[in-house]
Amino acid sequence: MKVHNFSAGPSILPKEVLQESAKSTLQLKNIGMSILEISHRSIDFLNIINEAKTLTKELLDIPNTHEVLFLQGGASLQFYMSALNFCGKHKCSGFLDTGIWAKKAINEAKKVSKTIKIGSSSDKNYSYIPKNISFNEDFDYIHLTSNNTIYGTQIHSFDFINKHIKTEKLICDMSSDIFSRRIDIKNFDLIYAGAQKNLGPAGTTLIIIKKDSLTNKEDRPTYLDYRTHINKESLFNTPPVFSIYVSLLTLRWINKNGGIINIEKKNIEKSNALYNEIDRNSLFFGLVEKDDRSIMNATFDLYDQNLKRKFEELCNKERISGINGHRTTGGFRASMYNALEKESVNKLIEVMQTLENKNKK
Numbered sequence: 005m006k007v008h009n010f011s012a013g014p015s016i017l018p019k020e021v022l023q024e025s026a027k028s029t030l031q032l033k034n035i036g037m038s039i040l041e042i043s044h045r046s047i048d049f050l051n052i053i054n055e056a057k058t059l060t061k062e063l064l065d066i067p068n069t070h071e072v073l074f075l076q077g078g079a080s081l082q083f084y085m086s087a088l089n090f091c092g093k094h095k096c097s098g099f100l101d102t103g104i105w106a107k108k109a110i111n112e113a114k115k116v117s118k119t120i121k122i123g124s125s126s127d128k129n130y131s132y133i134p135k136n137i138s139f140n141e142d143f144d145y146i147h148l149t150s151n152n153t154i155y156g157t158q159i160h161s162f163d164f165i166n167k168h169i170k171t172e173k174l175i176c177d178m179s180s181d182i183f184s185r186r187i188d189i190k191n192f193d194l195i196y197a198g199a200q201k202n203l204g205p206a207g208t209t210l211i212i213i214k215k216d217s218l219t220n221k222e223d224r225p226t227y228l229d230y231r232t233h234i235n236k237e238s239l240f241n242t243p244p245v246f247s248i249y250v251s252l253l254t255l256r257w258i259n260k261n262g263g264i265i266n267i268e269k270k271n272i273e274k275s276n277a278l279y280n281e282i283d284r285n286s287l288f289f290g291l292v293e294k295d296d297r298s299i300m301n302a303t304f305d306l307y308d309q310n311l312k313r314k315f316e317e318l319c320n321k322e323r324i325s326g327i328n329g330h331r332t333t334g335g336f337r338a339s340m341y342n343a344l345e346k347e348s349v350n351k352l353i354e355v356m357q358t359l360e361n362k363n364k365k
């Protein structure tokens with residue numbers, strides 16, 4: 005049964021990745037054991053995690069200055085851990101407030117240092133990316149959320165940050181757009197992303213960290229210190245073996261499908277098609293300023309709320325799943341992660357057109 009899965013996360017994974025991971029839960033290759041029952045110190049798992057790191061580095065063109073880690077605790081743990089490790093002599097960090105995830109990061113960082121919002125789009129329900137920012141403060145680091153999963157905004161160019169802000173370090177939560185587009189990794193000191201959108205099942209968190217950026221020498225709880233995990237190559241304690249294995253399968257899939265350049269091209273095609281329909285269709289409108297629209301999560305709504313039930317019924321009939329907006333924003337949200345095929349976007353567009361044809365004034 006074909007379901008068009010637009011869920012915001014955990015979300016759609018490539019079918020062949022699911023098939024291979026299903027097989028591996030019974031038997032990994034020909035080793036006679038399931039991926040779920042092998043030691044994380046075994047050669048089979050070491051090969052898996054090493055290949056996952058190598059592929060991540062190759063696909064994202066990560067320079068040797070940076071290390072790749074697979075940790076646990078989700079992006080939510082990174083809100084605190086990043087602040088703890090990157091808080092430096094200024095005891096002050098700057099945040100771009102682009103909504104709920106950014107606010108959660110701010111609240112955790114407050115426990116470690118002074119935090120300043122260098123910009124906020126709260127005045128318009130986070131429907132844009134604030135870019136005209138200028139501050140004289142000296143910051144230890146600036147924290148950004150590249151893609152705001154809930155509101156459907158995305159930072160398309162990071163240039164505006166370095167121009168008017170005094171900071172040496174840049175941290176970015178890329179949970180919902182990592183591997184979806186090309187990124188110049190060398191500009192970032194820390195990137196973190198929960199796996200459960202473009203990478204694999206929930207359980208592991210991808211960390212890309214610039215090794216010499218950890219200048220804060222303070223003693224920290226062992227587990228919350230990036231140096232622990234760098235030194236132990238992500239094997240300080242038992243890692244989430246299955247989540248890392250499925251992530252490897254997804255990385256192989258990205259590689260096989262032309263790498264990030266090709267994935268990005270497809271993501272732009274898919275999102276352009278849907279946004280064109282949102283703008284064309286007389287029943288719908290987009291919730292976000294056009295320049296800041298996300299290629300991953302498109303948010304939109306109906307002018308006439310009386311049509312909501314009808315639209316949902318049509319979606320259900322066509323097995324379109326997961327397009328309800330976040331509980332705090334309402335409306336609709338179509339998440340178009342890497343594994344979502346264009347065919348699914350076309351189906352959603354078709355349903356929007358059917359609704360329009362049935363309800364022409």
Ligand SMILES: Cc1ncc(COP(=O)(O)O)c(C=O)c1O
Binds near residue numbers: 149178
């Ligand atoms: C941008 C962003 N940051 C952080 C999170 C929280 O991630 P986790 O559940 O892995 O802690 C999410 C979850 O959807 C997210 O979209």
